[in-house]
Structures are given as C-alpha cells and as structure tokens.
Amino acid sequence: MNEAILENPQSARVRRAAALVRKKDRRQQGRFLVEGPQAVRELLAYRPELVETVFATMGTEPWQHEIDRLASDGGAALERVTPQVLAAIAETVHPQGVVAVARSWETPLAAASAGARLIAIMYEVRDPGNAGAVLRAADAAGADLVVFAGESIDPFHPKVVRSTTGSLFHLPVAVASSLAEAAGAARDAGLAVLAADVRGEDLLAARNAGALGGPVAWVFGNEARGLTESDRALADRSVRLPIYGAAESLNLATAASVLLYETAFAQRG
Known part of the structure; x- marks a missing residue:
C-alpha cells in the first residue's frame, strides 16, 4: 500500500481514472470502474487478476x-485518497469510500457457450439498471453465461457494474454483435x-x-420494443x-428473473 494520501483531484492519475465513466475511454484504456464496497470486494475475491488500483478513503x-x-x-495497488479525490473519480454523486480500476476482458462466445445449460441473452437492452438486474438474476439462478447482444448497453458501464452488486465477476459475460450471433452460438452448443x-x-x-x-x-429483448418478428424467428420457440392479476405488464x-428461475427449477427437477 502507498502510505501517502492522494490529495489532488486534478492530478493526471485521477483524471485518467475519472475518464472511465465514458465508453470511448473505457475502450481506449481497456479499463473500467468498480464502485462501492460490495462490488469491489467481489472483484478482489473472484477476479483479483483484473484489479489495477483500489482507491479508498481512510x-x-x-x-x-x-x-x-x-x-x-x-497484489493490487491500494491508494489512500481524500474524499474529494474519490468524488472526482467516481460516477456516483456520493461514493461509498472505495473505487477500483480494473482491466476489462473479452469472453469468447463460442467457448463460453460450450457445455452451458443456462444462458441469458440480452438483446438491445439499454437501461443499465435492468441489464445489471438481469445479470444478477442469472447469477443467482446458476446461469453459465450472460450475453450482451446487438446495441445493448456496455457491460462495463459504471451503472451496470454497480447494479450487478458483484455478480459481473461470478460468471462469464460475453458480447455478441447481433442476436443471430448469440443465438447461433447457443444453438451450436446444443441449447434450445x-x-x-x-x-x-x-x-x-x-x-x-x-x-x-x-x-x-x-433471449430478452429491448425494454420498450421487445422482439420483432424476425428476432423471434431466430428462436426455437417464444414463451x-x-x-x-390486473398489472399491465412486468x-x-x-420477467427475466422468473423465467431464469423456472428454468433452473425444471433443470434440477
């Protein structure tokens, strides 16, 4: 641990870390932010090889x-920082005392699909809270892989990472350029x-x-539009x-949580 306290919110190191709230900077640096004690704890416990620096207040x-x-x-670098420095790095208005910078990764879709029994494919899912919640539910239901397909939100978006509460680091997460690619990989691996x-x-x-x-x-489609007829044609069946009750919709x-758990129950029954 570096014993000196990092105090300057305008330092180059702080600005470089703070830039990771933007997708283009995450791609350029190959890094992303992990905020909050729960998410950082899971990152360190499950994927320590990804951790570059942990910034924490005293x-x-x-x-x-x-x-x-x-x-x-x-073996991660641990930096003590002032609350002002942490606020400059974090995406949230009120960070909870710790933010980590981690290296992003790419999971080969075909290899991760092989041998899987339960996969969640999010297609054109844009809301970070929804994406994180589906990933968390997939983790809880024992899924083997989560795929972000098409123009879905970046899985390393700070809000997605935060809303998974650490589940991002528990199971493989892959990106597919299209629903056809994601569905094809699953079908090639023997999944319906x-x-x-x-x-x-x-x-x-x-x-x-x-x-x-x-x-x-x-396959879970966009929050507002759902799936088109051509999207549904890529599946073996629609359910x-x-x-x-009287609710207009879920x-x-x-909905994803229920369907993933129903499948987990059936597979274990």
Missing part, C-alpha cells in the same frame, strides 16, 4: 480491513433458444411440454409469462 468502516487484506493478497415474448405460448404449457428441462438460452428484470 476510515473505520466494517469493510475496510477486508478490502485492504484482499487487495494485499491479490427460447424468446421471452408476450405473443409466445404460455409458460406453463412450455414447462409441461418439457421445454425448460434441457439446456436453454433465453410468455402469464399475468393473472418489467424486464422481473
């Missing part, structure tokens, strides 16, 4: 000792491709037909989540 928070230890064990769509067959009918018990890749993350 304090007596319960997480401080554990993050210091994990950074030391993983199911599109979540309000025009599909009822989930109970699909479950009773045994559609969920084998290896499955779920809708029934609504029994948001993407909630």
Whole structure:
C-alpha cells in the first residue's frame, strides 16, 4: 500500500481514472470502474487478476480491513485518497469510500457457450439498471453465461457494474454483435433458444411440454420494443409469462428473473 494520501483531484492519475465513466475511454484504456464496497470486494475475491488500483478513503468502516487484506493478497495497488479525490473519480454523486480500476476482458462466445445449460441473452437492452438486474438474476439462478447482444448497453458501464452488486465477476459475460450471433452460438452448443415474448405460448404449457428441462438460452429483448418478428424467428420457440392479476405488464428484470428461475427449477427437477 502507498502510505501517502492522494490529495489532488486534478492530478493526471485521477483524471485518467475519472475518464472511465465514458465508453470511448473505457475502450481506449481497456479499463473500467468498480464502485462501492460490495462490488469491489467481489472483484478482489473472484477476479483479483483484473484489479489495477483500489482507491479508498481512510476510515473505520466494517469493510475496510477486508478490502485492504484482499487487495494485499491479490497484489493490487491500494491508494489512500481524500474524499474529494474519490468524488472526482467516481460516477456516483456520493461514493461509498472505495473505487477500483480494473482491466476489462473479452469472453469468447463460442467457448463460453460450450457445455452451458443456462444462458441469458440480452438483446438491445439499454437501461443499465435492468441489464445489471438481469445479470444478477442469472447469477443467482446458476446461469453459465450472460450475453450482451446487438446495441445493448456496455457491460462495463459504471451503472451496470454497480447494479450487478458483484455478480459481473461470478460468471462469464460475453458480447455478441447481433442476436443471430448469440443465438447461433447457443444453438451450436446444443441449447434450445427460447424468446421471452408476450405473443409466445404460455409458460406453463412450455414447462409441461418439457421445454425448460434441457439446456436453454433465453433471449430478452429491448425494454420498450421487445422482439420483432424476425428476432423471434431466430428462436426455437417464444414463451410468455402469464399475468393473472390486473398489472399491465412486468418489467424486464422481473420477467427475466422468473423465467431464469423456472428454468433452473425444471433443470434440477
């Protein structure tokens, strides 16, 4: 650990880290920001090889000792900074005392799909909170891979990273240029491709037909537009989540959570 406290919010090192809130700078540097004790702890615990620098304020928070230890064990640079420096780096208005800079990575889609039994494909998903929540649900349901396809939001966007609460570091995450590429990789790996769509067959009918018990890749479309007819044609079948009450619809993350867990239950049944 560097014993000196970094105090200048305008220093080149601080500006370089702060630039990672922008997608073009993340791509140029091959780095991204991880904010908050929970996400940084999971990064250090599960993917320590990615960590470049941990910036943390001095304090007596319960997480401080554990993050210091994990950074030391993983060989990450640990920098003490003032609250002003941390605020200059972080994307959030009120950072929680720690921000890490980590190296981004690329997961080969075909290799990650091989042997998978449950894959979540997000296609044209733009909202970072939704994307992070779906990734977190996929992690909780035991998925083997999450794919960001088409013009979906960057998985290393600070809001996406934060909303996954560390799940980004628990399972492979890949990027596909199109839905055809993502669905094709899943199908080549032996998975059935199911599109979540309000025009599909009822989930109970699909479950009773045994559609969920084998290896499955779920496709979740854009929050506002859903999936087009040509998108649905890339799937083996379309399935809708029934609504029994008066709600007009479910948001993407909630629907994805139910469908992923239904599949996890069927595969384990």
